[in-house]
Amino acid sequence: MKRNLFSILASWWLFAALVLSLCAASLAFTFNGDPSTRLIHFLFHSRTGAALYLGICVNLLFVNIRIISARLRKKEIRLETIKAMDAWMEAPAMDADVLESVARRVKRFGPVRRRTPDTVQIERGIFSFIPGAIFRTAVVLLLLALFASVHLRKTGEITLRAGETGTLLDANITVNAIDAGMPEDFLSVGDNASFLLDHVSATLRLSETVSQITPGFPVKINGRYYRIVHLGYAQPLTVNGTAQPASLDLLPPGRTHIVALPSHFGLMTVSLAPERIIDKGLLKGKQYNLARPLYSLVFQPEGKQAAADKAVIKPGDKFIRGPLSLSFGLNFLFVKIQVVEDPALPFIYAGLVMSLAGAALMFSRFFWYHTELTALRMGNRMYIGASEEFFKKWGIEKFYRMREAFLSEEQRVQGE
Amino acid sequence: MADAFFIPLREAFQSALLLALALFFPPANGNRTYSRGLVYGILAALLIGFPIGFVPAVNKSLFTNETWTFWRHIVESILFYSSIVFLIRSVKPAPLRITTGYFLLGFFLFFFEARALGFLIHDLGAMQENTPKTLFLALIGTILGFSPILVLRSYLRKVPLEKALILPSLLMTLGALQFAFGGVAELERENIMVPLQRGLLALLGEGMKFLQSALMLTEHPFLKAPGADLAQYLSGDRMALAMTVVFIMTPPLFILIHLFARPDPLMDDVWIAAQRRQKVAFFRNELLYQTLPVLTVFMVLVVLLHAVNVSMNPLYEPAPAPIREAGQTLVLKIPLSDKSGDLSDKKLRKYIYYYGNKQIIIIAILKTDNTVGVALDECEICRPADWNIDAKGYAQKGEHLICKYCMTPVAASTINNPGGCNPIPIPFKMEEDSIVITLSDLTRLYDKVQSLDKKGTHL
Numbered sequence: 075m076k077r078n079l080f081s082i083l084a085s086w087w088l089f090a091a092l093v094l095s096l097c098a099a100s101l102a103f104t105f106n107g108d109p110s111t112r113l114i115h116f117l118f119h120s121r122t123g124a125a126l127y128l129g130i131c132v133n134l135l136f137v138n139i140r141i142i143s144a145r146l147r148k149k150e151i152r153l154e155t156i157k158a159m160d161a162w163m164e165a166p167a168m169d170a171d172v173l174e175s176v177a178r179r180v181k182r183f184g185p186v187r188r189r190t191p192d193t194v195q196i197e198r199g200i201f202s203f204i205p206g207a208i209f210r211t212a213v214v215l216l217l218l219a220l221f222a223s224v225h226l227r228k229t230g231e232i233t234l235r236a237g238e239t240g241t242l243l244d245a246n247i248t249v250n251a252i253d254a255g256m257p258e259d260f261l262s263v264g265d266n267a268s269f270l271l272d273h274v275s276a277t278l279r280l281s282e283t284v285s286q287i288t289p290g291f292p293v294k295i296n297g298r299y300y301r302i303v304h305l306g307y308a309q310p311l312t313v314n315g316t317a318q319p320a321s322l323d324l325l326p327p328g329r330t331h332i333v334a335l336p337s338h339f340g341l342m343t344v345s346l347a348p349e350r351i352i353d354k355g356l357l358k359g360k361q362y363n364l365a366r367p368l369y370s371l372v373f374q375p376e377g378k379q380a381a382a383d384k385a386v387i388k389p390g391d392k393f394i395r396g397p398l399s400l401s402f403g404l405n406f407l408f409v410k411i412q413v414v415e416d417p418a419l420p421f422i423y424a425g426l427v428m429s430l431a432g433a434a435l436m437f438s439r440f441f442w443y444h445t446e447l448t449a450l451r452m453g454n455r456m457y458i459g460a461s462e463e464f465f466k467k468w469g470i471e472k473f474y475r476m477r478e479a480f481l482s483e484e485q486r487v488q489g490e
Numbered sequence: 491m492a493d494a495f496f497i498p499l500r501e502a503f504q505s506a507l508l509l510a511l512a513l514f515f516p517p518a519n520g521n522r523t524y525s526r527g528l529v530y531g532i533l534a535a536l537l538i539g540f541p542i543g544f545v546p547a548v549n550k551s552l553f554t555n556e557t558w559t560f561w562r563h564i565v566e567s568i569l570f571y572s573s574i575v576f577l578i579r580s581v582k583p584a585p586l587r588i589t590t591g592y593f594l595l596g597f598f599l600f601f602f603e604a605r606a607l608g609f610l611i612h613d614l615g616a617m618q619e620n621t622p623k624t625l626f627l628a629l630i631g632t633i634l635g636f637s638p639i640l641v642l643r644s645y646l647r648k649v650p651l652e653k654a655l656i657l658p659s660l661l662m663t664l665g666a667l668q669f670a671f672g673g674v675a676e677l678e679r680e681n682i683m684v685p686l687q688r689g690l691l692a693l694l695g696e697g698m699k700f701l702q703s704a705l706m707l708t709e710h711p712f713l714k715a716p717g718a719d720l721a722q723y724l725s726g727d728r729m730a731l732a733m734t735v736v737f738i739m740t741p742p743l744f745i746l747i748h749l750f751a752r753p754d755p756l757m758d759d760v761w762i763a764a765q766r767r768q769k770v771a772f773f774r775n776e777l778l779y780q781t782l783p784v785l786t787v788f789m790v791l792v793v794l795l796h797a798v799n800v801s802m803n804p805l806y807e808p809a810p811a812p813i814r815e816a817g818q819t820l821v822l823k824i825p826l827s828d829k830s831g832d833l834s835d836k837k838l839r840k841y842i843y844y845y846g847n848k849q850i851i852i853i854a855i856l857k858t859d860n861t862v863g864v865a866l867d868e869c870e871i872c873r874p875a876d877w878n879i880d881a882k883g884y885a886q887k888g889e890h891l892i893c894k895y896c897m898t899p900v901a902a903s904t905i906n907n908p909g910g911c912n913p914i915p916i917p918f919k920m921e922e923d924s925i926v927i928t929l930s931d932l933t934r935l936y937d938k939v940q941s942l943d944k945k946g947t948h949l
Contacts, residue, residue: 100693101560101689109692110692110696114700220704223704269711269712270712271713271714272714289710289714290715290716291707291716292707301706302713303708303713304710304713305712305713325712326711412706419704419705422705423705466753471753471754474753474756
């Protein structure tokens with residue numbers, strides 16, 4: 075009963091059935107809107123989905139156990155096991171040292187693993203299960219870590235300017251400084267522009283700990299993970315004497331941000347204004363100073379009949395139009411910081427790295443695989459069997475060639 | 491009217507080809523019970539499938555055409571991959587199970603085609619206003635399509651299919667030919683590869699986003715995130731195409747490996763060298779015959795993959811969805827939001843209306859100013875030849891429509907404006923959540939456009 079249960083749990087057919095069930099579920103969700111969200115909810119939050127998901131993990135673990143135990147277990151050498159191998163032969167065994175001569179002749183099959191007066195077992199690549207075992211274990215680790223992460227993760231985001239302090243997930247976060255390496259002469263050509271910042275960092279202070287975070291890999295500080303997920307301009311703004319700081323989301327150049335002005339002043343649309351426009355044939359290039367930007371303002375007062383008003387301004391300037399008085403302070407940057415509390419995150423990384431390592435190691439299986447030759451002497455007959463894990467056809471043909479040579483030598487010896 | 495005869499003739503002939511492969515391969519060949527099971531399956535498919543598609547009340551209460559196509563693809567994939575199951579596991583089921591298996595094989599070889607034919611024949615009959623005649627022609631065409639099996643059966647029985655086919659390669663061949671021939675081309679222009687590749691692309695995209703989110707490495711428009719390029723590559727078109735290739739090439743590869751992994755036979759009991767060589771040569775000849783179906787399937791699949799490759803180009807062109815008159819009225823209503831999505835995604839939509847024996851293709855798109863553009867899928871200038879189907883009409887690239895014939899980009903914002911390379915605008919009005927087109931306007935415009943003396947190379 076236990077053995078049956080084990081063989082079912084460790085079966086590749088069960089794996090195929092589980093994977094097909096998951097595929098069927100994912101296909102079923104494609105009939106209506108937002109299939110991916112519903113599939114993720116099914117996998118991680120519904121009982122059936124979780125059972126399928128965890129079933130795959132259990133199945134892979136048992137497959138690992140089955141493969142490793144089958145390989146390392148000492149097999150009893152009997153005539154039935156030899157006949158069950160890929161190829162086998164029967165030969166006379168007149169000589170008492172016949173098994174010794176077999177072992178010498180077939181040593182290219184591998185080292186002698188086990189030897190008794192009546193049996194000899196030669197094996198090579200006993201540990202060739204290692205790449206597969208690593209890969210399967212890594213996949214299980216990754217799947218379980220993802221499952222745990224979905225249920226245990228707490229995430230928060232906070233937008234802070236340089237010098238500002240905020241609280242998130244019961245932690246006080248202070249941004250000491252933001253360094254973005256903004257270019258002073260960014261050229262945007264035509265409709266498309268590749269704008270990428272790769273040296274952005276922010277110095278955070280949490281309790282007594284000062285750390286630097288980037289948009290790259292998350293940084294662990296006091297048990298939580300921090301990462302920059304957005305960047306923009308923090309613009310001090312005074313409207314008719316009232317301070318109204320604005321976090322302007324203007325990157326990449328061309329993007330607009332709408333600022334609601336108080337009272338009946340309506341809306342102000344802000345975008346980055348180029349310092350220079352270069353016309354070359356059909357192409358138009360715009361050059362922006364992103365370190366000290368210029369703003370293009372479009373005012374849309376309330377009322378359908380009111381016409382829009384435009385202006386170009388730089389930080390530090392004042393803008394007065396009728397009753398509206400805008401004062402722009404010197405700008406600096408803001409960052410949006412993602413904070414995650416997730417005990418499973420290191421295991422997700424570990425599982426991913428191990429999976430990649432295991433997948434890379436699997437290439438070694440082209441030449442690192444299990445071969446086995448077993449000889450059994452029963453009275454004056456000898457039975458020899460051989461098996462190879464892969465390339466069975468060539469293994470069988472190699473055995474037949476060895477068999478012919480062996481039989482012809484035995485006949486020669488007997489003749490002598 | 492000729493379509494009502496030729497389309498069923500063609501579909502029945504294609505199914506007859508598949509039926510012949512199954513019927514004249516052991517054990518069905520020479521076993522009346524099994525061959526009857528297969529034939530009864532085909533008959534059941536015709537008797538059940540055709541009415542489902544033909545009777546509007548039944549058709550509407552069940553699935554849409556897209557859903558039927560989806561299930562057809564699933565059944566074809568199961569048939570295709572069952573070859574691997576039979577390769578790994580040699581089964582010897584009871585005769586009753588074998589007969590049931592043959593019945594199901596025959597049923598699914600023709601059921602979806604019969605349903606699609608029923609749907610198409612009903613539409614053709616309605617357009618010709620002579621449903622009994624189109625039905626009669628369809629039945630004649632179907633019977634004639636299957637007739638080669640009846641006429642040639644005594645000859646086909648003698649063809650030694652078992653020399654070239656083993657059961658797994660038969661199932662693989664049937665599955666691959668179903669991928670190529672399955673469905674009715676007038677209703678379903680895409681084979682399984684295209685939706686499979688699109689589905690894989692969507693799955694890879696969402697899966698990669700989920701993984702990046704789990705790793706806290708979500709992408710950003712202008713902040714460099716580690717592994718973003720790799721993630722984009724792994725969730726891109728190329729990876730989806732690679733997985734599609736793996737999906738369709740796995741059974742043929744498995745069978746080839748199985749065939750070539752068989753060692754030469756043992757010659758212990760044969761002492762004469764010439765006889766040994768003869769036996770080995772015979773064995774290897776048989777091996778060669780058995781690889782022929784696999785290589786044929788490879789070629790069929792490569793041709794199908796070409797359709798996927800073409801669909802990977804940056805031009806987006808959706809398959810036209812059929813539309814009919816709304817109820818008893820003489821207007822066409824195109825919903826702004828339907829199962830294929832919402833017009834607000836600013837993606838090009840195409841619709842096909844059957845006008846007699848002609849097809850009017852209508853394009854609709856939501857422009858950047860949030861107004862709707864509706865036009866014919868052709869312009870006043872280009873006239874590709876009738877055989878050059880791929881060059882007809884427009885595809886979308888970003889905010890432009892591209893004339894597939896002359897590759898001129900047309901800004902989507904100019905749709906509804908006539909002249910030049912713009913698609914010919916159709917008069918329409920908006921009603922709540924639908925675009926309403928009067929049939930008389932459409933057909934008058936279409937007839938006028940067809941009579942235009944268009945310029946262009948006419949290739």
